[in-house]
Amino acid sequence: MTLGLTALELARIQFAFTVSFHIIFPAITIGLASFLAVLEGSWLRTKNPVYRDLYFFWIKIFAVAFGMGVVSGVVMSYQFGTNWSEFSRIAGGVTGPLLAYEVITAFFLEAGFLGIMLFGWNKVGPKLHFFATLMVAIGTCISTFWILSSNSWMQTPQGFAIENGRIVPVDWWAIVFNPSFPYRLAHMLVAAFLVSALLVAGAGAWHLLKGRHDALIKKTFSMALWLIAILAPLQAFIGDQHGLNTLKYQPAKLAAIEGHWETNKDESMELLLFGFPDMQAETTHYKLGIPYLGSLLLVHSLEGEVKGLKEFAPEDRPNSLIVFWSFRIMVGFGLLMILLGVLSLYLRYKNQLFDSKNFHRFAFLMGGSGFISLLAGWVTTEVGRQPWVVYGVLRTKDALSPVSAEQVGLTLIIFVVVYCVVFGVGIYYMLKLLNQGPQPLALDQQSGGPGHFKTPMRPVTAADDAPVDNSEPQDASTDPASNSNTDPRKLPSDEER
Template identity: 55%
Template sequence: MDADPIFLARLQFAFTIIFHIIFPSFTIGLSAWLATLGGMWVYTGEDRYQQLMRFWTRIFAVSFAMGVVSGIVLSYQFGTNWSRFSAFSGDVIGPLLGYEVLAAFFLEATFLGILLFGFNRVPPWLYTLSACVVAFGTMSSAFWILSANSWMQTPVGYAVKNGVAVPVDWLKIVFNPSFPYRFAHMLNAAYLTTAFVVVGVGARFLLAGRHLREGRTMLRMGIGLAAVLAPLQLIIGDQHGLNTLEHQPIKVAAMEGHWDGSKPGELVLFAWPDEKAETNRYSIAIPYAGSLILTHSWNGLYPGLKSVPPDQRPPLVSVFFAFRIMVGLGIYMIAAALFGALLWWRGTLFETRWFLRIIANTWWAGFVAVIAGWVVTESGRQPWLIYNVMRTADGVSPVPGATVLGTLGLFIVAYGIVFSFGIYYMNRLIKQGPDTTEPPQDDLSNFGGNPIAAARSAGRDI
């Protein structure tokens, strides 16, 4: 059987983007966590914050490096597997990706050097400032990547001349209709993902009876952040869904398993969508609840899958189930964060070991939710590469399927090795925990926790 080059090109890009998105979703949140720790260190002078900052900086460096390596492959695929898409949209997409490299990646890399090697070599305020700049750089990187991807979802501000998309209004291109919702949703997801990792590591330390002070600090700060961000994500997600309904109604129909647009939508809790019979098997649903959520009306109507021909529908099973995985994990994170906040308020957070065991073993929830969300976003756009402008089949390179299959196999092997070593090393760093040995002579603790005194003693100009 001949290998389908379109399917394999999509599969290869899906594999690499799923692998890659793990690391940016962590480093975006982790860089903000480092900046927060640095600010607390400079403000309070307490050494627990600088110890935690240095501990998480090492983990950040590994994750950042793995994100860079996996991200480089993605950019090459635009030329190898998606050359027709690149030729058509390069004048729009190319500058956006270039801004991500110049304004964000170089910024991150430069100040990451200070963050990794500058402790005890630069003033505490400058060390903390470098963390803030890195955090801003990761956020900027997400800004440009999400702008480019959102333009593919809701293309505006361009014109087609001689068969090529050319920019007409850059403000409309950058701030396209879906971008604000998708950027807020992704940024909040990254912060929430990191919060659950921090909480999980803190719980792990408490259960093991090690690094108790640092573990309690991680739990308090992580639970406090998650208790705000997890419910907020529900609100942002609702607004994002309404925006998607406006611009990509068939994607929403696939997410909801909604077939007949002439009837109010159900909230399908579980089903097996049968694309051939155009119905849901084994459905468990709440009548009218889908319309109430999406249209804010009990009898509100919105387009169903039958409103377009089958060849204009996204792959239903992957979109339908990925959406439920994302929502299910979101509900879990809301419940865990609010219950943790309740335990904290009651003064029993650190002693409730069954809860600590649960959150220590569900640190991965945010990562899986992010991956599921990207499956919904990208698969739900099909069969369009640029929505209602270029079909996926028209953007693929004229490369034999066997060639794509061979490189996909090599990517799986290489990424498996890199991922295994990266996770192994990060797990070793977590097992070692923060360095709680006696700090160097110019550390804050030798000056009553005063960063100004510490810096002046080292002969620094601040």
């Protein structure tokens, strides 16, 4: 059952497994919540039914992702008591309040307005509904603020004292706004927006490849690509600044990321593109690098000094092989995102954005790249922090609960089975919705064909169906286009459905 692994190794695997599932869904909801706010704001400003119809489609994806994010997040919090009780005992005086602030300020805000956002389209005024959407979007960002503050404090701790073997807060301002927090917050928010933008662009590309060239698909594809073209280069700049911060406060992590063993005194450091760091031999095999570029990127100097892993005790070194490749996966996909944005701008200029099949294939294949890059980035962050759970203060092995390998192994197997079933079904349903794509709601209401909106059996899909006018009977022979100016706030009653 344990495969020769220790309780510590199994507990780390279990937490990595659950957090990898969890981080995907909040990333979707953070980005989609803001996207929905933009869509509804654009609808209220222009009265263009395309924005309204897109809102009603993407809010279903948002609702599914939000539900799965909440469930997976609750499971993670329990692990602090089951597998990592010593961490909670020693560092809970700092991390506990930060997580409580997230619940009080963000989760309550989201929960308070989520019902209005999902089910209140024809029950409240348009301005109040838009306000609810904005509050949910702001709530997701506030949630990110507190979660990243807690994680960043574990990476670059300050503002505390140690009393009777416990970490005691001394300066909450220093704790919340610790040295790495601004960079991590910006990096994560932009990553979440990119995850959603790539998902939306991939869905649009899929339907373009299937032959749909209506206004809904074009608008979906175009809006997502604008965001990618802006945010992908911005993310590269934020990542560079984050790297400088990591060099200052976590030099061992940066050395492991670069597969850098010797401190380059009085000479430049090369940037390794390829290699296999060997922790036992203290070298990187099969190196392929570019001279000078490492120093130039890391310290913005052709001969800047960067500490090598040999400067740190073997027991204080993170696993270079893992973070070396996880970082390069993240950066590689980041460069492809920049390429996607640049190509989209070029095709816009040539008026071929909706005609290039090869570009559509590229955009479709990049649809899931945001998730891969996000997970690779978190692997780099968390594995690079090892062997510390609170960097330089509390070792991971000292944060473990008094549990056996058999106990952790059994719960890990249960987690894998339950997660694959429950979240597998959720992801399948989400992909099914994406495959159906957005539909012109007024047209569907009249035609009664595929995609016809009727009273749903599942609460999630009840997120405000097609907005149509109930003021006078619908004539089946009427041109659907003539309904674009109907009252957008009214929905058909159960009898009319």
